[in-house]
Amino acid sequence: MVTFLPFKGLRPNLRAGEHVSDRISPPYDVIGDEYLADLQSRPFNVTRLTLNPDADKRYHGARAELDSWIADGALKQDPESFYIYEQTFDDNGETRVRTGIVGILKTEKYETGKVIPHEETFSKVKADRLNLLRDMEAHLESIFGIYEGFTPELNRRINDNASLVYRYVDDSGVEHKYYRLSDPEITSEVTRQLEPQSMLIADGHHRYETALNYSLENPDSEPKGYVLATLVASDDKGLVIWPTHRLVDTGNISEKNAIKGISNVMEMQEVTAEEMEAGLGDHMMGLVFRSGKCFLADPKEAGEGLWNLDTYFAQERILKGVYKSDEGKATVSYDAEYGSVKAKMADGRHDLAIILNDPSLQTIWDLSMVGKRMPKKTTFFFPKIWSGFVTYLMR
Numbered sequence: 372m373v374t375f376l377p378f379k380g381l382r383p384n385l386r387a388g389e390h391v392s393d394r395i396s397p398p399y400d401v402i403g404d405e406y407l408a409d410l411q412s413r414p415f416n417v418t419r420l421t422l423n424p425d426a427d428k429r430y431h432g433a434r435a436e437l438d439s440w441i442a443d444g445a446l447k448q449d450p451e452s453f454y455i456y457e458q459t460f461d462d463n464g465e466t467r468v469r470t471g472i473v474g475i476l477k478t479e480k481y482e483t484g485k486v487i488p489h490e491e492t493f494s495k496v497k498a499d500r501l502n503l504l505r506d507m508e509a510h511l512e513s514i515f516g517i518y519e520g521f522t523p524e525l526n527r528r529i530n531d532n533a534s535l536v537y538r539y540v541d542d543s544g545v546e547h548k549y550y551r552l553s554d555p556e557i558t559s560e561v562t563r564q565l566e567p568q569s570m571l572i573a574d575g576h577h578r579y580e581t582a583l584n585y586s587l588e589n590p591d592s593e594p595k596g597y598v599l600a601t602l603v604a605s606d607d608k609g610l611v612i613w614p615t616h617r618l619v620d621t622g623n624i625s626e627k628n629a630i631k632g633i634s635n636v637m638e639m640q641e642v643t644a645e646e647m648e649a650g651l652g653d654h655m656m657g658l659v660f661r662s663g664k665c666f667l668a669d670p671k672e673a674g675e676g677l678w679n680l681d682t683y684f685a686q687e688r689i690l691k692g693v694y695k696s697d698e699g700k701a702t703v704s705y706d707a708e709y710g711s712v713k714a715k716m717a718d719g720r721h722d723l724a725i726i727l728n729d730p731s732l733q734t735i736w737d738l739s740m741v742g743k744r745m746p747k748k749t750t751f752f753f754p755k756i757w758s759g760f761v762t763y764l765m766r
Contacts, residue, residue: 377452378451378763379448380449380452381447382449382536392541395417395547395758396410402418419436431506433507437507446762452553453551455533456473460544460753467608469609470607472552472601473761475599476598477597478579485569485570489745490576490748491744500578504585512758513575513601514572515575515600517610517736518570518605519604519605520606521561522564528560529561533552534550534551536549536551537760541757549760549761570602575756599763605736614751616724617727618704620702620721621694623695624700626664629660637655639668642667644659644663647659651726654667655684655728656685656725656726656727657725661723677738679734682749685727694723701722
């Protein structure tokens with residue numbers, strides 16, 4: 372059973388001359404140094420908690436800062452509510468709207484089959500976030516999940532009763548709208564309709580697993596058994612998934628030998644860059660080498676399960692099989708912006724770019740439901756869920 376509840380959200384109490392943009396930020400792990408410095412120059416920005424600037428007091432400093440904001444009235448607490456998070460954005464020339472409902476989700480072990488992961492995670496990241504959670508006793512950032520959906524009648528009631536509290540357009544043109552939903556009849560119906568459903572973690576695997584570990588450390592505390600979550604219906608028209616392309620650097624294999632190695636496991640058709648872009652959808656992947664050579668590539672042998680997933684095939688057959696990345700003979704970096712990848716390869720900054728297709732939500736759902744975990748950074752859900760609009764305080 373998925374347990375998803377309204378909560379007494381702690382959110383920005385804006386002062387005269389302040390805008391919600393002074394308080395919020397993208398997720399902590401996608402902020403560059405220059406942007407972070409700008410955000411942390413604002414006295415009540417959430418990054419002062421998620422990435423506390425005083426490295427010597429990383430966790431205790433963040434706890435003290437949050438407590439001072441509460442005492443100072445910089446944050447206010449709502450009655451029990453859900454929140455509606457609407458993001459309007461451009462997707463290759465088409466305007467889309469993605470709508471999520473924000474509440475607290477009871478953490479459960481994956482074995483129950485109710486909360487379903489789809490990607491592998493990094494243990495180091497989880498350890499860092501667990502230390503912060505232990506000290507803060509608050510969830511500052513939301514996981515992003517996908518559920519099956521509500522009835523049309525409940526969606527209508529939510530739309531009619533949600534009250535707008537914040538609006539912001541970020542530098543990339545994404546409009547963020549945050550609404551509060553507090554009608555107890557509607558919030559109860561939201562919880563009831565979600566109970567029999569499963570929830571797929573779209574983004575925030577590290578945060579979820581950290582929250583689960585934290586709840587297991589605190590079995591006698593009901594509030595600590597929940598995590599802040601933003602859930603989006605699987606049929607939402609704004610549910611956009613980008614691929615995360617792979618960039619390879621190595622000093623251990625020449626381009627000629629790399630092409631020979633890849634050709635042992637893939638049919639490789641040499642094409643122009645334009646032909647690669649136009650034909651990518653009909654092939655598993657595109658390959659762009661430092662020399663400028665481009666290929667469309669497909670496995671020589673048909674596979675099953677994960678072997679049909681481009682990220683898994685690239686990881687096992689190219690990155691590990693040819694470049695020996697698992698032996699430390701190559702480094703792999705990631706970029707979800709194809710325009711950025713093109714620019715990097717035009718500058719000759721990497722030995723190889725593996726260009727992937729948009730992931731299929733149905734494929735992700737099907738593989739996840741049978742317990743398959745995909746390689747790290749298989750998906751990039753756009754836009755990201757921003758932090759700072761609301762906090763779940765567990766104390």
